[in-house]
Amino acid sequence: MSKGIIIAVPKKYEKTCLSNLINLRNLNCQLPIEIWEIGNEISNEIKAEFEKIENIHFKNVNNYTKKSSHWKGFQVKAFILNFTNFKEVILLDADVIVHQNPELLLTDKNYIKTGTYFFKDLDKWQFHKLSNKFEQFKQLISYNKFTSASFFNKRKNWLREILPKKKDIFPSEWDYIYSVEIPKEPVKEALQESGVVYINKEKHPDTIENIYTLNKNHKETYQYLWGDKETFWIACVMTNKEFYFNPTSGYMSKETKRLSHDYNGKLFFSQKG
8 A cells, every 4th residue: 555644643632533534535535544552542432433434444563563662752753753553644733623625635746756755833833932031930930931041042953963063954943953052033842733634655764764863862852842743853864855734824724623633725734732
């Protein structure tokens, strides 16, 4: 199977995911779907409902590793991306509602060119008012990474160990990583929203390996990033492989009160913000 959708489904999102997949088929998306779980997370009742949906395949992390507990969390997405049989992959979070047929993006010129299609997070997640002054005192009162110069510098140092030299494909939003000074104006703390990720594994074998490794080492990686979010584009930069971001950032919809993303001027997907 060359193209397909993969979803890791934890117990708390099994009903939400079921509803979303029914909606997906109503959008005339005929792609095969792999439903992944760790152990027996999905109830038999819900699994029986999943089986009523055409072209659903169940996968279990336990069948691929003896250390499945290590992968319980955001990091499981990198695991299933690594072990899926699909070559062109649409990785969805279990709580994502798709509003257009996701097959559309597989024909997008930017996806075809780069083998990737990523989405940007909310613009509001920014480092701001960074200052070393009274840093220790502030953190004793209430730690806030968005105003923490120490966290900012730890992230910068960690990423520069992985990527000592700035590459041409490095996103301009994170140029501050290679700056000596602490920025005086707000800069983006979160760049990628990983609720929906498109990647062609045949074009990006080394990228997939790096995504896997970054998330396997989640105890370290997640000290500097918010879960798996940035690991996808960082892995591309590590292998010097071009990638593509949807030009518009995510936003909170007033109608649905959900984190939303557009494609070609229309709502493409939404999820709990």
